[in-house]
Amino acid sequence: MLRIEGLEAGYGEVRVLHGISLEVREGECVALVGANGAGKSTLLRAVSGMVRVLAGSVWFEGRDLTRMPPFHLASLGIAHVPEGRRLFPEMTVEENLMLGAWVEAARRARAESLERVYALFPRLKERRRQLAGTLSGGEQQMLAIGRGLMLRPRLLMLDEPSLGLSPRLVEDVFSGLQQISVQGVSLLLAEQNIVQALSLANRAYVLETGRVVMEGSGLELLGSPRLREAYLGV
């Protein structure tokens, strides 16, 4: 579904990704794990066209995303929930969600999608008339994910959905992601919360300074002594 080959990307003169290759198959949940600054966010941003791609290619169902204007990706069914949530703070919860269904295909199913998102995150329904900027961190993250789901995406890319959340809220968010995954949406998840991410993921890639240093199934990596030593300190 998504195939990245030899991707090099960065900001200005600074190259952050040094030849990354990875793949997300239909219906799969793939985790990108690694320390802060390993290039997880940059990778997702390069896929979305938010960062300049210097070399390599990004294929989504046979189309080269690097040759497309960034706003085009949503209409292909790619939703990107960016780092820091990036909600529209001065708009209500419901307005944020409606904007998630901007592209034509999603707009037709907007009312139904809205109900689905509210079913997944009932808190959002309670706060539908509230400005997004006034939500708590956990609610904001749910809204960011919900806004991504309004697209009815085929591929949902999430950047650090657990960042800044209490352990209980992290559980909530990941159980939401689990449900989304079960519904057949492919997930590409960049996370520093390695245990949660690897438990959810079918497969995972470990990034270090812009390179893939390990890959394998979530459980494999979770059991890998090298990974446990490097990231979990046990």
Added chain:
Amino acid sequence: MHPEIVLQALVNGVLMGGVYSLVSIGLTLIFGVVRIVNFAHGEFLMAGMYLTYWLWVLTRLDPVAAALVTMPVLGGFGLLLFRVLIGRVLGAPDLAQIFLTVAISLVLQNLALLLFTANYRSVTVEYATAALRVGGVAFSVARLIAFGVAVVLSFLTGVFLTRTDLGRAMRAVAQDREAAVLLGIDPNRIYGMAVALGAALAAAGGSVIMPYFYVFPTVGASFVLMAFIVVIMGGLGNVTGAFLGGLIMGVAESFGILLVGGHGGVMVGFLVLVLVLMIRPHGLLAAPKG
């Protein structure tokens, strides 16, 4: 001072302020969405006035009804201007953007000078001097109509921004362009529409003041100065703030003329701006950005 004179100044100020609001909403919308300071905004108003003038001269079309023509024409012109010129400097340094819109302003002023000379021109509609009297206070019919149209258009702009998909997308681009792009919104399309809408609102302002205002090539300059004060007072990019700011500036100007005379209008306006900014540095309604 006689209370009726004070009341009259207040009425005059509010009625003019509505037009300032309308023109300023266009300016603040362009700034908020496109992040460009449109120094040519006054020339949208000027062009709207000339178009209204010639429609009246050639077809006797009422200036207020002419807004129905000037809005789409200037809206189209704004869109064209964005596609051909403004859109190309969006990533450029601020200075390049300022030079471009100032240059557009100068070119349009001189084009008007070339085509229409520097003469002051006006239309004389039947209701030009008509007024409604309430107590000792006169409500000029022409100004009342201008105010009414301005308020209705401002309100409709608000409805558009809050109740339609396109309007919401415009606010989304203003609040977080990159997040909007990730949702599939084409920012260039939204920018073009914001400039078109801003130009159309300025043109409408130009049309509705024609029954009581002269048009000349640099008429936009005084309005755009007022509009900039209003936009800063209301909070950059804040439409509701611009609406309130316009009314406040109308009243401030009116009292400035009453108390100081002649050129006191703008001076008192600036004074009010300074006072507002002392209390609310980000403007009346803008939330401070962290």
